[in-house]
């Protein structure tokens with residue numbers, strides 16, 4: 001998406017934070033968030049399923065400009081799937097977004113590109129905005145397969161044509177999606193690609209979507225995720241096609257997340 005897209009900051013709490021810890025976090029945000037940041041940025045928190053509805057209520061009570069994401073959903077809309085959670089339930093719990101295809105889901109829970117594509121489709125059908133995660137493993141990077149892997153995950157995940165010649169499907173609208181480029185080797189490792197490498201992958205994703213017939217104004221926003229912190233955020237956000245970040249570890253303390261948002265906002269001159 002263009003440099004003018006509203007920058008988006010996603011805090012993926014993973015399997016962290018009880019409800020009381022989440023409420024403390026929100027109280028810190030209420031005290032520390034700057035007006036400029038609230039106007040210029042989009043903030044998204046991704047708590048665990050069990051506290052989603054209560055966090056939504058707390059956000060409402062505190063009048064905070066924060067949207068909620070779930071960290072996953074089931075690819076069916078309902079039925080006999082013990083232990084699973086549907087998109088409809090997430091909507092009702094107050095979610096606008098849902099993270100899909102995080103590498104921890106792919107690696108630890110065996111989620112395939114095909115299942116992920118079903119999840120993206122079901123989420124969109126229910127009016128949830130998918131945050132589709134893609135990214136190569138360390139081995140794939142060493143074997144120079146980054147571009148290949150990211151293209152495949154994007155094409156399958158978004159059900160795009162893999163034709164190199166721009167197809168006639170110029171009606172594809174992905175502006176209701178977010179894509180997070182998250183190299184698996186960078187998640188939680190303290191290692192990151194250079195900002196130029198991130199920009200290159202983002203441009204590859206744009207060219208892949210253009211080839212499938214997606215028009216410029218219908219592109220999704222492109223985020224980067226993987227060991228984002230206070231030291232690297234400004235450099236990353238200065239890249240023209242980095243529209244925001246998905247942060248894990250560094251988002252767990254409200255002060256750190258606010259610093260990351262503030263430095264990101266300034267990097268975009270907002």
Ligand code: PEP
Nearest residue numbers: 187188225226227248249
């Ligand atoms: C993530 O969980 O998607 C992530 C990017 O984590 P971290 O920031 O800790 O690398």
